[in-house]
Amino acid sequence: xxxxxxxxxxxxxxxxxxxxxxxxxxxxxxxxxxxxxxxxxxxxxxxxxxxxxxxxxxxxxxxxxxxxxxxxxxxxxxxxxxxxxxxxxxxxxxxxxxxxxxxxxxxxxxxxxxxxxxxxxxxxxxxxxxxxxxxxxxxxxxxxxxxxxxxxxxxxxxxxxxxxxxxxxxxxxxxxxxxxxxxxxxxxxxxxxxxxxxxxxxxxxxxxxxxxxxxxxxxxxxxx
Amino acid sequence: xxxxxxxxxxxxxxxxxxxxxxxxxxxxxxxxxxxxxxxxxxxxxxxxxxxxxxxxxxxxxxxxxxxxxxxxxxxxxxxxxxxxxxxxxxxxxxxxxxxxxxxxxxxxxxxxxxxxxxxxxxxxxxxxxxxxxxxxxxxxxxxxxxxxxxxxxxxxxxxxxxxxxxxxxxxxxxxxxxxxxxxxxxxxxxxxxxxxxxxxxxxxxxxxxxxxxxxxxxxxxxxxxxxxxxxxxxxxxxxxxxxxxxxxxxxxxxxxxxxxxxxxxxxxxxxxxxxxxxxxxxxxxxxxxxxxxxxxxxxxxxxxxxxxxxxxxxxxxxxxxxxxxxxxxxxxxxxxxxxxxxxxxxxxxxxxxxxxxxxxxxxxxxxxxxxxxxxxxxxxxxxxxxxxxxxxxxxxxxxxxxxxxxxxxxxxxxxxxxxxxxxxxxxxxxxxxxxxxxxxxxxxxxxx
Numbered sequence: 001x002x003x004x005x006x007x008x009x010x011x012x013x014x015x016x017x018x019x020x021x022x023x024x025x026x027x028x029x030x031x032x033x034x035x036x037x038x039x040x041x042x043x044x045x046x047x048x049x050x051x052x053x054x055x056x057x058x059x060x061x062x063x064x065x066x067x068x069x070x071x072x073x074x075x076x077x078x079x080x081x082x083x084x085x086x087x088x089x090x091x092x093x094x095x096x097x098x099x100x101x102x103x104x105x106x107x108x109x110x111x112x113x114x115x116x117x118x119x120x121x122x123x124x125x126x127x128x129x130x131x132x133x134x135x136x137x138x139x140x141x142x143x144x145x146x147x148x149x150x151x152x153x154x155x156x157x158x159x160x161x162x163x164x165x166x167x168x169x170x171x172x173x174x175x176x177x178x179x180x181x182x183x184x185x186x187x188x189x190x191x192x193x194x195x196x197x198x199x200x201x202x203x204x205x206x207x208x209x210x211x212x213x214x215x216x217x218x219x220x221x222x223x224x
Numbered sequence: 225x226x227x228x229x230x231x232x233x234x235x236x237x238x239x240x241x242x243x244x245x246x247x248x249x250x251x252x253x254x255x256x257x258x259x260x261x262x263x264x265x266x267x268x269x270x271x272x273x274x275x276x277x278x279x280x281x282x283x284x285x286x287x288x289x290x291x292x293x294x295x296x297x298x299x300x301x302x303x304x305x306x307x308x309x310x311x312x313x314x315x316x317x318x319x320x321x322x323x324x325x326x327x328x329x330x331x332x333x334x335x336x337x338x339x340x341x342x343x344x345x346x347x348x349x350x351x352x353x354x355x356x357x358x359x360x361x362x363x364x365x366x367x368x369x370x371x372x373x374x375x376x377x378x379x380x381x382x383x384x385x386x387x388x389x390x391x392x393x394x395x396x397x398x399x400x401x402x403x404x405x406x407x408x409x410x411x412x413x414x415x416x417x418x419x420x421x422x423x424x425x426x427x428x429x430x431x432x433x434x435x436x437x438x439x440x441x442x443x444x445x446x447x448x449x450x451x452x453x454x455x456x457x458x459x460x461x462x463x464x465x466x467x468x469x470x471x472x473x474x475x476x477x478x479x480x481x482x483x484x485x486x487x488x489x490x491x492x493x494x495x496x497x498x499x500x501x502x503x504x505x506x507x508x509x510x511x512x513x514x515x516x517x518x519x520x521x522x523x524x525x526x527x528x529x530x531x532x533x534x535x536x537x538x539x540x541x542x543x544x545x546x547x548x549x550x551x552x553x554x555x556x557x558x559x560x561x562x563x564x565x566x567x568x569x570x571x572x573x574x575x576x577x578x579x580x581x582x583x584x585x586x587x588x589x590x591x592x593x594x595x596x597x598x599x600x601x602x603x604x605x606x607x608x609x610x611x612x613x614x615x616x617x618x619x620x621x622x623x624x625x626x627x628x629x630x631x632x633x634x635x636x637x638x639x640x641x642x643x644x645x646x647x648x649x650x651x652x653x654x655x656x657x658x659x660x661x662x663x664x665x666x667x668x669x670x671x672x
Binding site: 186187 | 492499500503507510511516519532534535536538539542560561562563565566569570572573576577634
């Protein structure tokens with residue numbers, strides 16, 4: 001993938017660039033918003049990583065300018081800690097995802113994967129099927145190998161989020177954000193608890209584990 | 225003219241000048257009234273006297289009146305009236321008046337005579353063509369006029385003097401009192417926060433102001449103390465994970481290749497713990513700053529709570545706890561949904577992490593007379609009495625041993641969130657542990 005990083009802090013920029021290059025991506029960096037805009041508009045990138053606080057043109061304005069300029073490249077916005085409404089503002093400006101610094105590199109990598117493969121239209125199809133698992137959104141039904149699996153509403157949402165990202169890692173934080181709409185980490189491991197219940201229900205009577213735990217990174221359902 | 229910007233002296237002096245001018249106006253009116261009354265009295269007198277003369281008996285009117293005039297002038301008693309009677313040719317028949325002006329029948333306010341005196345006179349034409357003049361001396365009127373004027377001059381002068389003197393004294397006193405406050409304030413600015421405004425105990429407005437200022441200073445001092453406490457708590461609480469982080473990194477630096485990865489992973493864990501403390505602190509101060517209120521929306525509290533409570537049910541029930549959710553339906557509140565969820569999440573985390581398995585945990589929300597009462601209660605061991613006072617402060621922990629997990633920031637955030645939603649948070653007195661958030665009517669108004 002070709003990735004543009006717009007970040008003014010040289011060390012953070014180098015950290016991200018190094019990690020991404022090692023994972024086989026092609027990385028271009030820009031240290032301010034104007035530079036970022038110049039590179040971003042050539043349209044050859046798969047993902048843009050934009051820091052919220054960059055000189056010349058700030059991150060929010062940069063995303064707004066790109067979106068009004070018909071640039072649809074997925075944007076991952078980065079921000080320093082704080083701001084309760086930062087995430088909402090970022091998404092409203094046109095960013096596709098939002099990540100609070102400091103973050104583990106695995107978190108960034110997972111989100112970039114999710115962004116790049118994301119279909120242009122986010123609307124859920126009526127049903128999703130992956131391997132032997134079938135998810136019916138309209139009737140809120142789940143079947144594995146044709147056998148009905150009874151899930152709690154939250155477990156259903158959890159499985160749906162994993163199935164929207166076939167073969168890609170979904171992190172704990174991503175699940176907290178998307179399944180629970182939480183912007184903080186509760187002390188209680190609600191993700192783990194719900195996942196283990198979901199897993200128990202899905203795997204009952206099957207040998208193969210439907211959900212894979214990627215140690216230190218997140219969870220994944222196998223792709224087709 | 226702006227009155228509010230003036231000094232005390234300027235203001236008091238202005239008031240005294242205005243009062244003096246007012247008195248002057250009143251004096252002027254009183255003087256006029258008195259003057260007129262006396263003039264009227266004189267007119268009345270000469271009128272009566274003229275009538276008395278006109279009814280003197282006798283066939284020859286002029287002769288009879290002339291005789292009467294002579295009689296009156298010859299009488300030994302003091303009479304301040306002057307008379308003149310002339311026949312139709314202008315020849316004097318009787319009287320002591322030498323007119324310095326032409327005689328015209330009727331009233332004459334200023335009748336001058338040749339001796340230079342001026343008086344109030346009435347001239348009457350008799351039936352035989354003779355003219356009768358009766359004049360009253362205005363000397364009395366003049367004396368009264370003079371005395372009144374002198375009285376006004378002196379009293380107004382005295383008033384002005386007293387007024388200005390009073391203004392100066394008042395301003396000097398005010399200045400002296402304010403100077404004492406000023407000195408105290410300067411001492412506080414220089415850093416002595418223990419200084420307090422002088423209070424004389426008289427209960428006057430200066431005392432009341434001083435008392436209010438002292439209360440304000442007490443509050444600031446308490447906040448400063450709290451801030452200092454928080455800073456030292458932060459320093460203290462960060463030292464432990466930082467020390468561990470350092471140890472882990474030292475181990476990694478000198479350790480065997482095989483152990484290195486484990487040490488580094490542990491160091492990352494320590495760093496994450498530090499970052500968690502930071503973001504919790506940042507969030508508390510952000511919520512305390514009340515800026516979050518501008519994003520408040522109408523939140524369906526009942527649905528939010530019941531939905532979110534289910535997230536905790538598996539963990540609680542896994543421990544063999546009983547978890548009751550008792551939420552009155554249809555409660556709406558003006559607020560931030562995520563913050564409200566975090567509030568409940570922190571309280572449920574507490575119940576989960578600070579009680580033994582098999583505890584009874586209860587989340588309830590209902591409308592009460594004062595607004596909305598939200599509570600999370602458990603029948604666990606509760607907290608020691610000495611921990612109650614600082615429970616909602618940063619880095620306070622219910623268990624003095626500090627052994628259990630958490631950094632003592634959860635309830636501080638709960639308190640900040642409730643305050644942002646115009647509510648109050650308290651720890652119930654009963655057994656076990658119950659946190660009650662009471663959100664008043666201000667928090668229920670629809671968000672704008």
